[in-house]
Amino acid sequence: MHWSAWTARLALVSAFAIASPSAAQSPPAGVNPTGAAVLAFQKRVADYVKVHRQADGKVPSLAETNDPAKISEREVALGEAIRALRSGAQPGDVFCEEVRPVLIKVIHDDFAKRSAMDRKALVQELPAKMALTVNMTYPSKLPLATVPAKLLRALPDLPPELEYRIVGRSLLLRDVKANIVVDFVRDAVPTIPS
Amino acid sequence: MSMHPLHLLSWARTWALAGAFALALAPVPAPGSQPAAATRRPAVGAPGASGETQPSRSKDSVRFAVIGDSGTGGQSQYDVGARLAGSLQAFPFEFVLMLGDNIYGSERPQDFVLKFEKPYAEILARKIPFYASLGNHDDPNQRFYQPFNMNGKRFYSFTKKGARFFALDSNYMDKDQQDWLARELEGSHDRWKIAFFHHPLYSSGARHGSEVDLRDIVEPLFQKYRVGVVFAGHEHFYERLKPQHGIHYFTSGGAAKLRAGNIRPGPLTAKGFDSDYSYMLVEIDGEQMHFQTLSRRGQLVDSGTITPEAVNSSSQPGGAEP
Numbered sequence: 001m002h003w004s005a006w007t008a009r010l011a012l013v014s015a016f017a018i019a020s021p022s023a024a025q026s027p028p029a030g031v032n033p034t035g036a037a038v039l040a041f042q043k044r045v046a047d048y049v050k051v052h053r054q055a056d057g058k059v060p061s062l063a064e065t066n067d068p069a070k071i072s073e074r075e076v077a078l079g080e081a082i083r084a085l086r087s088g089a090q091p092g093d094v095f096c097e098e099v100r101p102v103l104i105k106v107i108h109d110d111f112a113k114r115s116a117m118d119r120k121a122l123v124q125e126l127p128a129k130m131a132l133t134v135n136m137t138y139p140s141k142l143p144l145a146t147v148p149a150k151l152l153r154a155l156p157d158l159p160p161e162l163e164y165r166i167v168g169r170s171l172l173l174r175d176v177k178a179n180i181v182v183d184f185v186r187d188a189v190p191t192i193p194s
Numbered sequence: 195m196s197m198h199p200l201h202l203l204s205w206a207r208t209w210a211l212a213g214a215f216a217l218a219l220a221p222v223p224a225p226g227s228q229p230a231a232a233t234r235r236p237a238v239g240a241p242g243a244s245g246e247t248q249p250s251r252s253k254d255s256v257r258f259a260v261i262g263d264s265g266t267g268g269q270s271q272y273d274v275g276a277r278l279a280g281s282l283q284a285f286p287f288e289f290v291l292m293l294g295d296n297i298y299g300s301e302r303p304q305d306f307v308l309k310f311e312k313p314y315a316e317i318l319a320r321k322i323p324f325y326a327s328l329g330n331h332d333d334p335n336q337r338f339y340q341p342f343n344m345n346g347k348r349f350y351s352f353t354k355k356g357a358r359f360f361a362l363d364s365n366y367m368d369k370d371q372q373d374w375l376a377r378e379l380e381g382s383h384d385r386w387k388i389a390f391f392h393h394p395l396y397s398s399g400a401r402h403g404s405e406v407d408l409r410d411i412v413e414p415l416f417q418k419y420r421v422g423v424v425f426a427g428h429e430h431f432y433e434r435l436k437p438q439h440g441i442h443y444f445t446s447g448g449a450a451k452l453r454a455g456n457i458r459p460g461p462l463t464a465k466g467f468d469s470d471y472s473y474m475l476v477e478i479d480g481e482q483m484h485f486q487t488l489s490r491r492g493q494l495v496d497s498g499t500i501t502p503e504a505v506n507s508s509s510q511p512g513g514a515e516p
Binding site: 071072118121124147148150152157160163176179 | 299333364366407408
């Protein structure tokens with residue numbers, strides 16, 4: 001089942017759970033822990049989107065332009081505004097502790113279904129090395145490696161402000177318009193035997 | 195010695211055909227070597243600015259050019275850009291499809307000049323629009339660059355005289371895009387439906403190969419809603435695939451980068467060209483689509499006609515799938 005439909009149903013169950021003070025720590029009986037982890041992640045994603053929109057309101061709006069300088073200036077300005085609003089952001093703020101093993105499992109399961117040739121082709125495309133920090137600008141010289149369509153289907157949905165990307169063995173959450181790394185999970189991609 | 199003009203034309207055609215045939219049989223150079231056409235082969239005939247560009251057939255047709263993996267800012271991009279502009283004389287195309295990797299490397303304002311505006315200055319000066327799709331080397335914010343005509347969208351569609359074009363972002367085929375594509379295709383009743391994007395669903399390239407993941411998701415939609423022709427890049431060569439499930443697939447990713455000798459001819463390949471840079475010219479004339487592929491040196495690499503009978507015939511064998 002697709003994550004969005006699945007989590008929507010779970011949300012009903014979780015509405016009861018949220019009423020409980022201990023709900024944030026561990027899901028109550030009857031709640032799938034994976035679903036609860038995804039819900040926790042989506043809550044953090046929604047919180048980030050609020051920050052993004054707040055920052056977006058502080059910089060000039062962007063329409064189509066003939067002047068590429070305006071596009072890059074806007075991208076930089078939005079990135080700076082977001083950094084200012086979440087200056088204390090740490091790895092794991094969005095990819096929270098509960099969801100990390102879920103995401104890693106999704107990626108491992110996806111890779112396990114692929115042929116050796118497919119895995120090799122996929123890994124070959126990935127930018128290999130990049131020192132990752134939260135809020136950093138994604139280097140424009142590095143390609144934005146394709147996220148395989150079937151893997152995207154298996155990962156929790158994201159709003160249009162955000163996208164998943166893979167660099168080396170890390171899963172990234174990237175702000176599309178600001179071109180910044182919002183969060184990352186190290187060692188999410190399995191090693192490929194040479 | 196003088197020659198009658200008709201004889202001269204016939205002689206030129208024969209020589210061009212011989213050249214094209216020789217290209218098809220030419221030994222494939224080792225990866226990383228210089229393009230064979232630049233070092234081993236003299237230019238076929240005496241190509242002028244338009245080279246061996248075949249003239250357009252009708253004033254009322256839809257005429258367009260196709261370039262892929264173009265944005266290096268290197269000499270090869272400028273060479274192809276000049277040749278493309280030269281083709282306008284014989285084949286006045288009305289717009290250009292870009293198959294992604296529109297701006298490689300850094301995307302500073304000056305990069306848009308060096309890697310797009312200057313190489314295609316002559317075409318841009320004639321107000322011929324470009325329609326871009328995003329490659330894995332492209333910042334998705336390119337969609338706000340007006341000369342790419344993306345209207346701020348990662349994926350979009352447009353219509354030209356009864357032909358509907360669908361630009362996809364094959365880097366990130368999320369649910370939103372899949373839903374959009376299904377809606378757009380369902381709502382289109384155009385005679386020709388043409389998709390263009392970066393990653394080839396079928397490829398004989400040794401480097402990347404077919405994008406099976408993407409194919410499993412979008413090809414059923416293409417079949418269901420009768421998409422007839424698909425253009426992709428990513429592989430730095432030209433390949434025309436044997437029709438798959440009634441769909442005609444072209445890979446044209448050699449407009450500035452070349453992966454020489456990378457095609458591994460197999461059951462998929464109808465025609466491959468990986469010994470020089472290339473671009474395509476396409477004309478939709480009612481029930482027929484004529485295509486031609488030209489090299490940086492103006493040589494006619496491939497040409498043909500696609501008819502509606504050959505498009506979307508679900509009984510057509512799917513061919514080999516790697």
